[in-house]
Amino acid sequence: MSRRSLHTPAPDAATLRARIDRARAAAADAATDALLIGPGSDLRYLIGQAGGSFERLSVLLVPATDSIPTLVLPALEAPGYADVPTDDLGVDVVTWVDGEDPYRIVADRLGRPGRVAVSDTMAALHVLRLRDAVAGAEQTLAGPVLRELRMCKDAAELAALRRAAEAIDRVHARMGEWLRPGRTEAEVGADITEAIVAEGHTHADFVIVGSGPNGASPHHDVSDRVIEPGDVVVVDIGGPIPEGYNSDSTRTYAVGEPAAEIAEAYAVLQRAQEAAVRTVRPGATAHEVDAAARDILTEAGLGELFIHRTGHGIGLDVHEEPYIMSGNDLPLQPGMAFSVEPGVYQAGKWGARIEDIVVVTADGVEPLNTRPHELVVLPA
Structure with a gap:
């Protein structure tokens, strides 16, 4: 036993x-x-x-x-x-x-x-x-x-979520140590898993390294695919710290300069994620936050490539209420913590996602993840 x-x-x-x-x-x-x-x-x-x-x-x-x-x-x-x-x-x-x-x-x-x-x-x-x-x-x-x-966190819960976010940000800051051509997704994932624990988590709850066409699968894991020059790589990682509260953050990396169409689409995605975060405030609805991201992607012709909700609550579970999605008219309240993570997924080719955990404050929003949102270009 x-x-x-x-x-x-x-x-x-x-x-x-x-x-x-x-x-x-x-x-x-x-x-x-x-x-x-x-x-x-x-x-x-x-x-x-x-x-x-x-x-x-x-x-x-x-x-x-x-x-x-x-x-x-x-x-x-x-x-x-x-x-x-x-x-x-x-x-x-x-x-x-x-x-x-x-x-x-x-x-x-x-x-x-x-x-x-x-x-x-x-x-x-x-x-x-x-x-x-x-x-x-x-x-x-x-x-x-x-x-x-459980939806509205108290001060101690929010402090734990901040520590979790800071810890996972430190892992993303080290991605250049591991993500390079010639290595498999599984090899990169193993390094990330070790770093997640080293940076303060009890364990890695999930490690997604989606390179090239695998990035178009939002819940990809890792595989034996070898990372190649020119790949766009989605890295979505997280886990609990000792108090039980979870991190969850996604950043997208390019191994070498990306193709122009990818760079253009990513710029729209970045605007969409920023707009959704700006929409977060007491009284706004979960639907409105989702729409802020979705409308920008739709106007740019990318709406059909955004195939999931904009976010989910986080705390003792990685996924809990509130769910930031179309049709959810739940008014946001101070203390709610959730992800804002729009993505675009070109099946068979590439994908990209930007994810921060945010907290509703008395008069607006506090993003807990602070890593840059730009497409990070690593050496090929």
Whole structure:
């Protein structure tokens, strides 16, 4: 049996208790009797530990009433939660051993709820067993209940996101050490992965090195393709720092001077990304930020080459709400953190993307990534 250590920096007990209290209130506002939070980022947000997703049920019960929250754990997993200040949080801990029915434990603690909300990422193995155990209760998702809590970051969360952004910027600043003709994407990616950890992350969550035609695939990984003179290379990288908050930044590089049509298209992309960032402010909608980038690309005849949303929220997850996309009329609020990352993708030929993490401030926007946005030309 192996797993990543659960012992990572966590907020203080007062912060966590306030989050649990807000979760209670949010559940009540949503006419939900209890939240059932399994291992993952929601659990880490509420108690400071993410736990692990295994075949044995681990779940935090957060009632909407004044009843005591309960952390139900397999006995063999309990030591991994030793750092959780359960007494200070007012959380009971109930352990179970193989042969006992943990779903019945949950049902007994809940009583006769009319509606419960389970973690969005809870395994179906547990969701269906809980549905059977808590017979008669409507089962919904906890994500819509918790999203209002997690979308607007507090000062400590924003400080962690700034540290993550600074760390990934330091990696991009070193790209000239690794990105050159004759090396494969995989070789460059291995160097980047090592640097991501060296610059302050716990690990690299993703490393995209898309050279030449591979750059036209937004979620390319790395491959054995050899980088050639004249290639345009999309490098999208990120991961968590010890506090659990993530970086995510994309820059596009040219190995030697790019063709004129690529340089022209990239200049439009840069204007589009800058316009989207300028649109970010309290009260603007996610749709308006997306449109600011998309309209410029469309006017230049590049709209059909922009094939994804403009951005996604970031925090304890790399992708979380708010989603910066067409049709999302969510008004932006101070403390929201998300990417602004328009791209253009010429299938079979090349691609380019520019991505910064930004934060909505009281009167505008704070970009957390500060590397230059120009197409970086490296020696061929």
